[in-house]
Amino acid sequence: MAPDTKSLLIHGAHVVDSAHDEATDILVQSGVITAVGKGLSSDGVAAVEAGGLTCLPAFCDLHAHFRDPGQTQKEDLASGSHAAVRGGYTAANLMANTKPVISTYAQVKDVLTRARDIGLIDVHQCASITKNMDGVTVNHLETLGHSVRIISDDGHDVMDARVMLQAMTAAARLGLTVMCHCEDMNLSGTDYRLAEDLMTHRNIELARAAGCRLHIAHVSTEGSMRAVIAAKERGQAVTCEVTPHHLALTSATNYRVNPPLRTQQDVDFLIHAVEQGWVDAIATDHAPHTADDKAAGAPGMVGLETAFGVCTTTLVRPGHITLARLTELMSTNPARILGLNKGCIAPGYDGDLVLVNLNTPWTVDAAAFASKGHNTPFDGQMLVGRIVMTIKAGKIVYDDTTSNQEARQ
Numbered sequence: 001m002a003p004d005t006k007s008l009l010i011h012g013a014h015v016v017d018s019a020h021d022e023a024t025d026i027l028v029q030s031g032v033i034t035a036v037g038k039g040l041s042s043d044g045v046a047a048v049e050a051g052g053l054t055c056l057p058a059f060c061d062l063h064a065h066f067r068d069p070g071q072t073q074k075e076d077l078a079s080g081s082h083a084a085v086r087g088g089y090t091a092a093n094l095m096a097n098t099k100p101v102i103s104t105y106a107q108v109k110d111v112l113t114r115a116r117d118i119g120l121i122d123v124h125q126c127a128s129i130t131k132n133m134d135g136v137t138v139n140h141l142e143t144l145g146h147s148v149r150i151i152s153d154d155g156h157d158v159m160d161a162r163v164m165l166q167a168m169t170a171a172a173r174l175g176l177t178v179m180c181h182c183e184d185m186n187l188s189g190t191d192y193r194l195a196e197d198l199m200t201h202r203n204i205e206l207a208r209a210a211g212c213r214l215h216i217a218h219v220s221t222e223g224s225m226r227a228v229i230a231a232k233e234r235g236q237a238v239t240c241e242v243t244p245h246h247l248a249l250t251s252a253t254n255y256r257v258n259p260p261l262r263t264q265q266d267v268d269f270l271i272h273a274v275e276q277g278w279v280d281a282i283a284t285d286h287a288p289h290t291a292d293d294k295a296a297g298a299p300g301m302v303g304l305e306t307a308f309g310v311c312t313t314t315l316v317r318p319g320h321i322t323l324a325r326l327t328e329l330m331s332t333n334p335a336r337i338l339g340l341n342k343g344c345i346a347p348g349y350d351g352d353l354v355l356v357n358l359n360t361p362w363t364v365d366a367a368a369f370a371s372k373g374h375n376t377p378f379d380g381q382m383l384v385g386r387i388v389m390t391i392k393a394g395k396i397v398y399d400d401t402t403s404n405q406e407a408r409q
Contacts, residue, residue, distance in 0.1 A: 006031040006351070006394035009042040013050035013355060017057050017327045017345045026055065028351030031393035036345060048396075050355055053388055056327050057343050058090040058352035060334035061304065062241055063154070063179075063217055063283035066092075068111070070099025075288040075372050077111070080304075081120035083286070083371035085390040085398040087304040088354035090121050091340055092286075096128040097155040103131045105145045112147060120397050124338050129153045129167045129178065135160060138167045141174060149339055152179035154217060155258075157199050159185060161206060168210035177213040177337070178203075182224065183259070192260050197223035204231045204238060215337065216240040218285050220259040222269040229278050239337055241283040242270050244303060244310040245377070255377040257285075258299040274329070275320050281337065282311055282329045288373020302373040306364055308356065310378065312385030323358075351394040354387060362386045 010026040015036070025040040026033060066080035075083075084092055094111065096102040102111065108125045115123035127148045131137035135158055141151065151171060157180065158164040171178045180203045187195040200216060204227055207214035219225050219240050231238040247270055251261045273279050284307050287300025303310075311330065315321050321329075327343075335343030342350045366379040390398035 007045035008351070008391060008394045008396070009040060009045055009047040010050050010055055010353060010355070010391075011040075011047050013053050013055035015055045015345055016323050018324055018332060020345060021324060026345060026353065028353075028391070028394035031351050031395075033345065033347050033349050033351050035347060048355070048389070052359075053355045054323070054358050055345070056088075056323075056354050056356060057331040057345050057349075058354045058390060058392065059088045059308065059330040060091040060338060060340065060342060061089050061284050061286065061307075062093045062215075062281050062334045062337060063095065064092045064286040064304065065095050065097070065288065065300070067098060067288060073372070074290055074293070077115050077123075078118050079370065079372045080286070080288075081115065081118050083302070083304045083369060084121045085392070086370045086387065087306070088308050088356065088387040088390050089304055090352040090390065090392040090397070091124070091335065091338065091342060092121055093124045093150060093338060094126060095152060095154040096126045097133060097153070101128050101132045102126070103128045103140050105143055105147070108144065108147055121392065122340065124149060126150050126152045126154070126179065129158055130163065136163055138163060138170060141167065141170045141176070144174075148176065150177045150179050150215065152181065152217070154179065154181045157181050157183045157185065157203075161202060164203070165206050165210055168207055168212040168214075172210050172212035177215050178207065179215040179217055181217050193221055193223070193262075196221050196259050197227070200224040200227045204228070204236070207238070208236055213237045214239070218243050218246065218259055218283070219270070219279075220246045220262050220266065222266050225269060225273050225278070229273065232278060239280040239333075240278075241281040242274065242279050243285050244282060244307045244314070245301060247271060247274070247282075248310050248314040249377060253377055255301065256297060256299045257287075257301055271315070271320055274315065279329065281334045282307070282326075283334070286371075288371050289375050291374070294375045301376050302369065302371045303376070305369050305371060306376060306378050306383070308387060309362065309364070309383030309385045312358070313383045317384060351391065353391040355389040355391075357386045357388050358384065360386065
């Protein structure tokens with residue numbers, strides 16, 4: 001009989017999630033966690049001796065661009081999947097602003113099929129809010145089927161409020177979450193802060209009128225975060241994400257992303273919102289570009305391979321949040337928003353795990369990224385929190401144990 005490649009025993013790791021902070025064992029059988037406890041028997045399955053390492057639920061990225069189809073010189077499903085597992089991710093929510101824009105069931109199915117064939121991560125493919133992101137047409141939403149759970153015109157906002165209300169009304173009826181890139185593009189060249197704040201308020205109010213679930217992408221200003229908090233306080237179905245770079249960097253770093261890097265006051269308030277539990281998820285907005293495109297001013301940065309290290313260095317080490325809270329932000333909550341059976345280390349959940357080294361600092365080397373994109377302001381920076389092994393459904397899909405031996409001695 002062939003060995004079960006989806007069964008594995010993790011022995012001796014320090015396990016951390018919302019329910020654990022202890023040295024224990026984890027048994028995954030046929031892709032699913034079946035037991036968590038000390039002294040577990042492997043029952044003949046392969047075992048990983050993880051003493052000296054920390055085991056977390058594998059991460060889920062709510063916001064990533066894999067550029068496939070149409071811009072595969074920047075990234076494709078294979079390179080993006082390899083970058084994801086190298087960063088500890090086993091699931092990603094892909095944006096629809098590809099070339100062509102993903103607006104149909106057939107396009108979604110094509111991406112999901114090819115991602116499944118690669119087999120490294122689970123993919124959810126967004127469809128666009130407006131057909132081909134034309135800002136006008138929304139009747140395609142009726143034909144998307146059950147594979148799509150989130151719609152987004154990320155990269156742009158829907159400028160016409162009437163059209164957005166129509167889309168949100170349809171989303172409420174169809175059970176879709178509307179993910180908003182909040183930006184009044186008429187104001188972007190004049191006042192980028194006002195462009196974000198104004199559209200955050202507008203989209204929240206339209207979602208309230210339509211009764212749909214709303215997710216606000218890459219919140220970057222204090223004003224926008226305050227609007228999200230107010231909506232949550234009145235019980236509206238609103239979730240939000242922040243990016244590692246908007247938590248770690250300010251506008252003093254000359255690096256173009258959209259939304260832009262903000263002031264220290266904004267960063268401090270975003271961290272405060274993370275501390276107080278108002279932020280649901282940390283998402284990368286992984287946006288790979290060629291060197292030429294980035295030099296020509298393309299906004300965005302890659303983030304899958306640095307996210308955990310940036311967040312550990314920026315949030316956990318200074319004491320803003322615990323490691324368990326970070327797993328909620330990077331694993332549990334994103335999986336819940338996407339409707340995935342991931343993000344917790346407990347029997348019945350998918351056997352998606354990540355082993356990390358929290359002790360040995362490491363230096364970001366963009367040239368060594370698995371992503372085709374090397375565009376990051378973190379190149380050369382020293383971080384703590386390095387991914388050692390990524391496990392999806394009990395199968396090891398990334399293994400860097402050789403270079404992390406000192407963490408296990």
